[in-house]
Amino acid sequence: METTTTKPTELHRIVADLKQNEKEISRLHARRMKLVAEFCRRSDARRGLPEQVALALSMTKHRAAATITAAEKLTAHMPKTFALLEKGSIPLTVAERVRDATAWLPDSKLPEVDSQLENALEGRNPTQARRITNRTVAKVDQDGHADRAKGRRRGRHVRLRHGDTGTASLAVAAAPIEHALAAYANVDQLARRLKTADETRTLDQLRADTMLDLLMGKQFGGEVLTHCYLYLDATTYAGLNNKPAELAGHGIIPAWLAREICSGRKTVFQRIITEPQSGQVTELGENKHSATGNVTELVRVRDRECRSPGCTRPAKLTELELCEHHDGRTESARIGTCPADHKLQTVRGWRHTLEADGSLTVTTPSGETYTSTPEPLHEPRTAQDDALPTAGDQGPNYCRCA
Structure with a gap:
């Protein structure tokens, strides 16, 4: 078998290109920081800013809030550190x-810290930068550091x-x-005691299992009641297929794990009826927790x-929201939103519109629109499906395990 050897000069060129690429990326990040800071400065209200940035940049609200903090802090109060980013030096x-x-x-x-960091950050990795900054901050504000x-x-x-x-x-x-x-x-000591000659688990696995057992109270023989929602095909539960299930x-999650979760003694099942052509939920069967027709x-x-x-917060944490329907009505426009997104209803400039197909369109104060489409519970069925139900029939037998 013939092999090729890469010359050191070629590797050096690749490394040089990598470094140049990183500099260009840093400059783009600096440009983004400037734009975020300007957007926040020109906005009429602070409420809803993280949500707007999150939607615009396809990031989580937590990440967006951190992005806003960095943009405002570095551009306004730490110009020397920001200049390093802008030049591609960090x-x-x-x-x-x-x-x-x-x-x-x-x-x-901040300006004093900024001045001391100017020549200390280049060539440092994130962990080193954090330690250097912490030491600098402790010197600049000793009392504040202790209180912090x-x-x-x-x-x-x-x-x-x-x-x-x-x-x-x-x-x-x-x-x-x-x-x-x-x-x-x-935890380490307890795990090492379990690492006998016939124990197949690694020490890392034993540490993790020991910690979880302690938190779940297994050393006291207790049983923790967990409330979660699992959606799976009834035939999957019966072991007739291995279709993945959905844990809210x-x-x-894989079928074997879904069946294991459903095997709990206090598991409650509820039938879910879907429209086969769309996979959307249309009706609930009765169970011990809720009556049929509970909106x-x-x-x-x-x-x-x-x-x-x-947003990916589970539905059990959401609040019902009455939003504007595509035809102007609100009676049937009920959706589930998390408490944070629910509060945006009261913020000027935000509008939520439910389209005819169930899609939700959110309009932000800046006039941008973003749409979320309801995820079907199962794959929509088409005319090519061999077992396609006739009109009026129900979709696959799905159930909710709680």
Whole structure:
């Protein structure tokens, strides 16, 4: 087999191109920061700004809020750091770490930090930049830094982040460092005791399993009652096929995991009736929790997630919203939105319109429009499908497991 050898000069050229490419990307990020700062400065109201930026840039509202903070802080109060980004001397990730480390600092002290960072950031990675900025901030505002350490602890919280293929991450954010180290040491010691000769799990897996068992109270023989909604084809539940199921707020999960979740002793099932040609929910069967025809429950099952474009909060956290129908009526224009998007109804310039096909069009104060289409519960069926139901028949037998 013939092999080729790449000359060092060719590799050097590729690396040089990579560096130049990164500089150009940094300049574009700086340009975006300027535009975001200008947009916020010219807007009539602060409320709804993160939502507008999120829609315009196809990012989450949390990310949009952080983008606004960085744009306003760096362009107005840290011009030297911003100039480094604008010249391509530092990447956006470094600029963002500077933003995070100075978030609590009064605007009056930012120029001094900015001056000290001017020659300290180039060539640094994001972790190094964060540490350098933290040290600089501690010198510039010693008393404030000490108070900030206490304030950060008061902001501790548990964060759940959904992953892919039936996984998620659970973390304690802003935990006191001494408690976090002690907790990790305890979990590590317990996991190492379980690592016997016949144990097939890795030490990492044992740490994760030990921590989850502790949090779920298994050491006390307890059982945690979890309330979640799972949507699956009845034939999938019966084991006749392996079509993926949908876990509300998470997304698609494999059939074997769906059946495992449904095997709980306190599981409640509810039949869902769909329109076969569209896959949209039209009716709910009776269950122990809700009566047939309950509009609130029907909307939440139909939408499953917040209907605002880009929002993925699960339907159990949403609020019913009465919006303008495409023909001007509001009686039937009921959708599920999360509390944050629901509040936009009261903000001047925002308009929500439900189209005839169930699509929701959101108009922002700047006049931009964004549309979300309701996700079908199953693949729409066409005339080419062998088992296409005749008019008036129901779609595939779907159920909700709670």
